[in-house]
Amino acid sequence: MAGKMIEQERYTCAIGALQSVVAIPKALPILHSGPGCGMMVRGFFERSTGYAGGSTSPCTNFSESEVVFGGIEKLRKIIANSYKILNSDLQVILTGCTAGIVGDDIDSLADEFREAGRPIVTVETAGFKSNNFVAHSDVVKAIIDQYTNIFINDNPVRSEKKTINLFASIPYQDQFWKGNLRTYKYLLEQLGFKVHVLFGPESDGVAEWQQIPRANFNVLISPWYGQSIVEHLENIYEQPFFKFPHIPIGANETEKFLHGVLKFAEGLNVRLDYPKAENFIKRASAAYYEELDNLATFLLEFRYGLPSYVHIIHDAGYVTGLAKFLLHETGIVPKEQFIVDNTPEKFQQSIREDLQSISAKKIVPLTFEPDAGKVQDIVRNIVHEGRGLLIGSGWDKELSREKGFDFISASVPSPYRLVLSTGYAGFHGGLRVMEDIFNTVLASYR
């Protein structure tokens, strides 16, 4: 899983998935780990404290004595006291490398609390076991198995035909997660669905997590991360899933996504008002193209220089989503592309095919390489005619300056850009990407 040395990491280790707990309203991550793990995660994502992350999260802060004698006693006290000190609806214990190697039995400890009527979730997130792309799914599955399942009698499986569970952006790892989830929820509601987004301000918190079984089916928007969640739900609740393999940015892909969901629902005989849903898509698309029409003159005539090609250094969902959008809806041509999310090999072929479907006339060279320092060296040696655009993380600002590229920071770590509730998904997300790119270009003229 781990693989080779990495320079300029663009994701973090498994315990970084504590941010998925932070993203659930009023949930509390409890770390059974070394003293620095929480700080490393907080430093990686920045501005990511949420309700009870960062310096608020309880932690056993392993010292020599816990490494030698185990840390269960310390953890027991901390959990018990966290109920007194912090208000929270859900407690999730995450383990670090120290606890993992020492072999503390946190499940038996959690059982003590469960027997006393305190639902508590445990998940193994030792950093050497996996990374946060993978561990996000482990956290979600652990909550479903250890928390959601407790409430199964009140939430009959697939009892709400028009309800769906959405699994898409990984909180904080996708810095646009809040905006994207809000967009997906809005769009799907307009088609007639009720949507559990599960994370962020659009979620109803634990009440929504309890109702996961009620959904008729699941929607996965991801090339690979999160797929084990929907497969798990298929196994335990027989909920089928619809998968869209990249982030739908702009009109083409958003329409394709929405039509895909509608078709899937039709196949399950979900009784939606289909003509009304189609009409919504049509109107949203028309509004989008009105903007693009307005912008086209600028794109075609701006004579002081616009980027003509793009390199993207990002996770698989963004590389494909952005590349398709930029080519068809702005005319910026994707050249060499780089996926740095440590994509498991079994998903790489389908991602290649998805990106290659961008155009019958083009080959877009694609490299899977989590060592982003190495990726930078490759980019450093590529030469193309025209003005280049680089979409990557804060690490790439320096490289962009070196190469004379226009630079958009759109991935973590993100020291040079704040993202609050901005999203890149959907019709509006596409327009926002355009604003970001062309405002950057215009700001280069002083």
Place this chain on the structure above:
Amino acid sequence: MKKINLNMPEVEVRENRLGSITGFQGNAEELVKCSGSGKLCDQKRSFSQCLDCSISKAACMVTLIQDAAVICHGPVGCASCLHEFAFTYRVNAPLRNVARPTQRRIFSTNIGEEETVYGGGDKLAESIRSVYKRTQAKAIFVLSTCAAAIIGDDIESVTDEAEKELGIPIIAIFCEGFRSKVWTSGFDAGYHGIARKLIKPAEVHRKDIINVINFWGSDVFTQWFAAFGAKPNYITPYSTIDSLSHSSEAAVTIQACPTLGSYLGAALEQEFGVPELKTPPPYGVAQTDRWFRELGRILGKEEIAEQLIVQKKAEYLPQLEKIREKLKGKLAYVTAGAAHGHALLSVLRELGLRAVGAAIFHHDPVYDSNTDEADALAQTVRDYGNIPNYNVCDKQEFELVNMLHHLKPDVLLARHGGMTLWGAKFGIPSLLIGDEHFSMGYEGLIRYGNRLIEVIENDEFVKNLEKHTINPYTSWWLEQKPYTFLKGEG
């Protein structure tokens, strides 16, 4: 007892070497007394929140060396906050006249489950070769992590081998998080590696160079030292491997913060013969006087020191009265690392405020120089009186929140990230100054005083935030005594 031993690969952690503690509740005078009599005993907590670890402390001292590369030997997560230093390096470069700040070279060996079973030594050796090939760095630092330490990787042997093979210094730094409860042990670990492997015995002794151990604050020393005919040699941010190796040639070593530089200051004196200026850094009028006098004495330029003091006081002190009038009687609470916390306590009281308490991250009863002369807490107590509610608290937010709720100060002064938020949530104007030199010297008092007046005056933002803020703490907890979960030994 000698605290420096450069023959050992690892430096002892602070709790063993200096008797440092992370839990204490009482007042400053008591703590000074206990420290002096060797009666300091650490207290443990039955609830705790995320701390910090030695890695990022060691890393900040080696990542900012201009021509070095850094490898964190562990899972990918153990290097994940280090990008912050790449940002710092680039943003603060103009303050240190580095015209073209280069990309920081930060690597993780990215060990996985396989290495935890079979060992990660080979992977580290291979990584060191790749890093050298990719970066052509003048030196490579290898940071240890919890996982690498528990599985027992012999990092020292691997780095020694690599050093022979590649012909550049490859320096192992032992800074795994679980080893020390005092995360500033990471500074010592970094400096230990630098002192062992980089600093060379002096061939010449230069009267015109003064070592400055500090973070990445603004360059105030070039101007200060000019009067003495000397220039600063900054250690380690923005230094080079070459400039570090010549640190042994300086006339004296000064520190912006003894929490940071304790170990290296002492190592330079004891192992390389560079005298260390031991009196605490120049925060507050009285201590600035002493500091310049001591600097003059070590350099054999007492008269210049006296002239400088007179001249600077004439220039700045008249402004001080006006500032004191505005700040008089305001209540301040301080949360910071040890030495800088002591500095802030001097500064705020010099400016006429009253310290109602402090949450200081740890306490070193003595520094590596092993002298009472360096005791900054004792100095601020002597100069400005006792401090009530002086607590040693390693960034335990729940205690800070409770304390602020009870004490309701007029202003919160902080030094580390994450803490000012809680002042603001309670509607308390809060100030964090990142530049450790900002309030230094006589002119620093004026700068800091004016900034404080501004912060206290413009409280509209925090007052609005207070009305709407989210507070995860229970009302039960806010009504308890702040140190309910801080017990004695055991």
